[in-house]
Amino acid sequence: MRDVTGDGRYRTLAQASRAIAKGTLSPLDVLRDHFDAIDDGDARLSAFVVVYREQALMEARKAQEEIAKGRRIGPLHGIPVAVKDIFDIEGTPTTGQSASLIDSVAARDAECVARLRRAGAVILGKTTTWEMAIGGPSFDIPWPPARNPWGEDRDPSGSSSGSAAAVAAGFCMAALGSDTGGSIRSPAAWCGVAGLKPTFGLVSKRGVLPLAYSQDHVGTLCWTAEDCAFVMDAIAGHDPGDPSSANVSLPPLSASIGKPLTGLRVGVVRHFFEIDQPAGEETIRALTRSLDALRDAGAKTLDITLSPLKDYNAVGTLISRAEGFAVHQHALRHFPEKFGSLARVRLMGGAFVAASDYVNVLRHRARLIEEMHEAMSRCDVVVFPTAGMPAGLIGQDGKGTPAQSFFNRPFNVVGGPALTVCNGFSRDGLPLSLQIGGRPFEDGLVLRVGDVVERAMDTRNHRPVF
C-alpha cells in the first residue's frame, strides 16, 4: 500500500466537491483524472464493463458551464459516479453480466440514476457485477471478473465487485451497488472502501434488476462514509413507482457527519464473531481498537446477545434463494445455457424451497426483526466485522467466494441500515473491516459512527499499489 497524503490524484468526493465549489477544480479535470487512472489500471482490474467517455465528457462540460454561471446544484454537481451493471441507463444494455440479457437495452434510467443526474452527477460508466448479482466470480460468462486492487490475485468479493474495485483504485470517487446478502458490504470490506446498505425502502429499486424482492437494497460505495452520505442525499427518498419504497422523509444524511458521539450506546454482538463464526485474530484486534476509538469519542460500549448468526444466515439464504428462483424461473427453464454455472446452480436451488417452508421462514424473519428492535432499545448502533478475514485468493475452482467469510445477513433480514468501513490493515497490507448497523431510517447515525472510526483508525490516506 502507499501513503497518498497530499497526492492530488486521490480525492474524496467531499474534497473534490468543495474544490469545485471554490472554483479551484473543474469537473473536466476530475473526469480526465479518472480517465487516466482507468486507462492505466483497468486492463488489469476489469472493474468497468463500459466507460461512457463521450457522454461523460459532454456531461462534465455542461456541469462546468453551469457552475461557472453560478448555478451549482449541490455537492454532486460535476462529480463522476459509476453504476453497477444491473441499473438501467436509458439506451444502453443492462446485462446483469449474463448472456441471457446481453441485448437488453433499457428504455429509461433507473430512478436512482435519474436522481443522480438531477443532482448534477456525471454518469461515468458501468461496473462489473457477479452474474445476476448472485454467482461469482465466474470465468464462463462473456465478461471477466473484477480483480482486487490490493492484490490482483485477490478476490474483491461481490456482487458489486467492480464498484468496490473502481473506488479503491481511484477510478471513481463513488459508485452505486446493490446488496441482497452483503453485495455492497462484502466487496467494500475486501477492497477497503466504505459501503452503505441503506434501510430497506429508503432508495428506489425501480429500474434495477431484482434478485430477491424483499431483501434487495440499492446503496453506495465510496472511499469514505462521509462521501456515502453525499451520494445518499441525492438518491434517497420516496418513489411512488416502487412498491417497496418507504414514504419517509429524512433530513440530509450528510448533516449527521461530524456531530458528537457523546453518550452513544454501541452494542457489540460478540458471539457472532467469537463463537458463531470465529473471526481472525487481526480482524478482532482491529475491532477492539475501533471500540477504543469510539469510547475515546464519548460513546459507551456494551455486549448485546442476539439469536445465533446461523438463524440470520438460514433465513436470509432461504428467502433469497426462493425469491431469486421466482424472478428467473422462466429463463432457467427455457434457456439455462445462457447462465454461467455459478448463477445457474445457485438460482436453481431456489426451486427446492417449498412454499410452506418459505412462509415459515418469513415467520422466523418476523421474530428476528422483533429481536433486533428489542436489542436496539438498549443500544443505538450495533457493531461486528463485515468480513472475518482479509481478501482471499480469487478462486478459479467454480465454487465462488465462500459465504462463511462474512457477517452480512442480519441486516438484510431485518432491514435496518448497515455500513462497512475500513478499520485497519492486515500484516500483508490487506484491508480489514467493521460493520455498523442501526435502527431503520437512522442511516445518518451509522454514517456518523463510521466517519469517526475511519478518522480515528487513519486508514483513508492509504491506497493500494497495483
Next chain:
Amino acid sequence: MVDENFKAQLKRLGLAVCNEEMDILEAQVADIATMTAYLNDRLTFHHEPSNLLRLREYKPSAPAG
C-alpha cells in the same frame, strides 16, 4: 453418484443441468434442506409472516449522541 430421485425431481420442476453440475446442485439442495429443517425445528413461537414493507410505517426516533 447422483440420486435418481433427485434427477426425477429436477425434471418434474422443468429444470436441467449437465452431469458435472448435478453433484453441485444436489449438494446445494441438501444445504437448503438442512437450513429448512433447522428453522422448522425452532418454530416454537407465534409470529405471523413478515417482510420489510412494514418499515415504511416506522417512525424514526431522534438518535442519541
